[in-house]
Amino acid sequence: MQFDHQEITVSIEEGKTITFETGIVARQANGAVILTCGETLLLSTACQGNIPSAETDFLPLRIDYQEKFSSSGKTLGGFIKREGRPTGKETLVCRLIDRPLRPMFEKGYFNEVQVLSYVLSYDGINAPEPLAICAASAALVISDIPLIKPIGAVRVGMIGGKFIINPTVEEQKSSKLDLILAGTEEAILMIEGYADFLAEEQILVAIEKGHAAIRMICQTLSKWQTQIGKPKNPGELKLLSTDLIDDMREKISVHLNTALRIKEKLDRESAIKALFTEMLTQYTDRDLVYTELEIKSAFKKLQAELLRKMILNENIRADGRRSDQVRSIDIKPSFLPRTHGSALFTRGETQSLSVCTLGGENMAQRSENLDGEVSDRFYLQYFFPPFSVGEVGRLGAPGRREIGHGKLAERSLAKTIPSIDVFPYVIRLESNITESNGSSSMASVCGGCLALMDAGVPIKRPIAGIAMGLILEDTRFAILSDILGLEDALGDMDFKIAGDMEGITAFQLDIKVEGITIEVMQAALAQAKQGRLHILHKMLETCPKSKENLSSYAPRIETVMIKPSKIGTLIGPAGKQIRAIIEETGAQIDIDDSGRVSIASTNSESMNRAKEMIHNLTTDVEIGKTYKGKVVSIVNFGAFVEIYGRECLCHISELSYSRVQNVEEVLKLGDIIEVKVLDINDRGQVKISHKATLPTSQKDVAHRDCRRGCGG
Structure with missing residues (x-):
């Protein structure tokens, strides 16, 4: 149509x-x-x-x-x-x-x-x-x-x-x-x-x-x-045979119910797999023909049915917990000796090895979108290798799931990151999932927060995260704290919430049924807060606050502010000036449009030298003030002295109170001398005097010598 x-x-x-x-x-x-x-x-x-x-x-x-x-x-x-x-x-x-x-x-x-x-x-x-x-x-x-x-x-x-x-x-x-x-x-x-x-x-x-x-x-x-609208055309829907489900329920519901109550994930999966293999053999050997796909779908539906009954009727979950209980938590801060900050966060059979790396502006994550170029000074990258679930799989570029989980964890923590004025570092977090059995993204939030604190990042507030599940049957429902992978797969909701003791920083909900009401959501938020606070207390018992000192392996970064009008002077033609500073000092230097200059270095000597050179290039000289400068050029009529990166003329008459016939009699290239600024003309040329810094006693001697020479 x-x-x-x-x-x-x-x-x-x-x-x-x-x-x-x-x-x-x-x-x-x-x-x-x-x-x-x-x-x-x-x-x-x-x-x-x-x-x-x-x-x-x-x-x-x-x-x-x-x-x-x-x-x-x-x-x-x-x-x-x-x-x-x-x-x-x-x-x-x-x-x-x-x-x-x-x-x-x-x-x-x-x-x-x-x-x-x-x-x-x-x-x-x-x-x-x-x-x-x-x-x-x-x-x-x-x-x-x-x-x-x-x-x-x-x-x-x-x-x-x-x-x-x-x-x-x-x-x-x-x-x-x-x-x-x-x-x-x-x-x-x-x-x-x-x-x-x-x-x-x-x-x-x-x-x-x-x-x-x-x-x-x-x-x-x-x-x-x-x-x-066009008439809907669903075609031939592939619906499960109720006879197959009923027959399978009669055969193995008791055994499957027992298998679903095995606490350890791998043992439970092994027992369930053995039952499925048995059903596959039985049904494919019979005259009544079902496809492997139909048998698999019926088996999964029966699993969901038994798990849901166990939770709704007995308030017992596959690993033996009640609906509002959080799995055991183990935390090992400073797990990796040479990183800037790290933590191994384990919650039940889900584990994140989180690593924090600090650096200068060149470490920022840059991208472009319709609103322009973006430079993120804090970002989190999530890695989910196949061994985390005991499988063999491909490695390569991150998939949609990895990108989504990483962004959720990143934005959960973003509000606790200090401003660049307080902590002038770019911060990269990694969450390496080494075991997974439900809610690895929220483990990334907890592990990431601990890695930040271990690195000495002065976060505003510690953040924890928890994933909630839902079993919904007509008007009955059960909200599950800290869900397992099985409960995520067979349940009706995945609701992730991150925050601190007082408020929420991130929340993400996916629902598999037609929808969730405000009443159910209100109950889920209240139960999630209890679980979140429990996890947060466990984190603070191990790591009550951020380390006061950075790792010895982390770069030191300091910032100085210059006038925006001096940015061009500091950069120099085609970047010549800033490159010269970087090459001489070995420091990493980044400049933003506001005039904030970030200097990153692994040793204090190069840091101080870089600061001195930047100061010399961007500080204005003032009339009447005295400075030390380096003689960079000698001409017949005087000498050019470099002050804060500017070449200023000291006329031959301003070198000494005594008459100077030849500039090289009193100065040579490379000499460091003290000078006073006499004037700055409209073109920015600076007139300086060396003799104005000399003691007045030299002026009297020069005056007597002049009188003798003149016959006075």
Whole structure:
């Protein structure tokens, strides 16, 4: 079914409207929408691909998001000008789109689906991230692809205690909250939020405000679907046989229930695998033919059923804990002897080896996006090698999961990092996951905080993180503190929360059912706070405060301020002057536009020499003051003396009270002499005098010699 140009508009707040259009661009896609907000414009398309093969047991949903640099009148700054591999930011937005959409497809629908989103015009005012989620949803809504119902998304900011829906890019800079949430008209599906130590009550109010705006977007898209949407075509859904599940339940539920209660992960997985192998053998040898995929899916469903009953009915989890208990914690600070700071953080069977490295400005993480070039002085990189889960796997560039987990941990800790004026270092954190059984991103937060403290970074407040789970059956639910990998896989929610004793710095929620209500979220936040404080107390028992001294292997960095007008003088023509200082002293020197000069060095001698040279180059000489300078040139009429990098003329008549016939009689190249500034003319030329610094007794001697020579 084809249709002409159609559009619909929704106003989510006074003066803020979003317009959806279709029928002009990309008309051969199953669904295509242009979304406009201000002069920011995005194109999203949705296409349905191949019918699933017999081996497919998941939805092969592919989400891609790209920011065209031409959208803001720019091009890439590197050698290659064509957009290529997704940037870190684009990868994170892909995840934002994927997470709320994935649970909203029909059960058993495993056709290949691709959703592409492009930023085609960017006004620098209306941020594209929440708009991309809405555009992707709209493209699916009007297509024949079986999305159950529309989703909407907004960003919520907080300025001066007031919550703002979809704040402008400029407003975000002064906001104490950066919250992106997505959901249906009835409930929340996804949250990605970062805050400046806000209380749980404030977070809940922000979510309620955001969901009210989401509700309006969903209602608008539902209306549009009714008006112009194509009939949904789910095709042949691959649903599990209830007979297979019932038969398997009768055969092994007792044994599987026992296996699920084994505390150690590897032993539990081994027992479960043995039961699955037994079922696979039994069912494939029988006349009643089931595919391996069907047997595997039924087995997983039975696992989930038994685990959920065990938690809801007995308040017992696979490792024997109650729902609100946190696993045992072991902390080893200064684990690596030659790093600037390190910590081995172990919580149950999840372990992070975190490392902090300090450096100068050249160690900053640089990137470019639609708003310009970005230089991050604090960043966290997350590594998840296959041995952490006892598997064999490829190594290479980080995947979407690694990038997402690293950014979550990084932004969890960002608010506790001291300002550059307090601590003039670039800070790189690594989280190396050496064991994993649930919530390695929150282990990265805890381990990363401890590594910062071990490195002597004067953080504002210690930060801890915890991951919460949910088992939801009709009106009954159980909230799980510090979830295991099994509970994440078979449960209904993954809710990560980081902060200190008083407030939250980061929270991320993914839900596998249709949504989560405010009441459930309120209970999850309250229980998460108890767990977070427990973990934080364990951390502070081992490392109560940051080390007072830096590692002997860390560089020393000092900053000096110069006048912005002197930056060019310090750099010199084509960087000649600054390179000369670096080569002579061995120090690393970085200058920003405000005139802040950072000097990094591993020894005090080169540090002091670099500071002296910078001071000499950027300090103005003043009339009437006395300075020491080096003779750098001798001419017939005097000598040029270098003072603070400037060559100043000392006329032959100003060398001595006595008459000087030849300058070289009293001076030679390289001499250090004391001079007084007599005058600075309009062209900046400095007139100096050496004789003005001499004792007055020499003036009397010179006067007597003159009288004798004149016959007086």
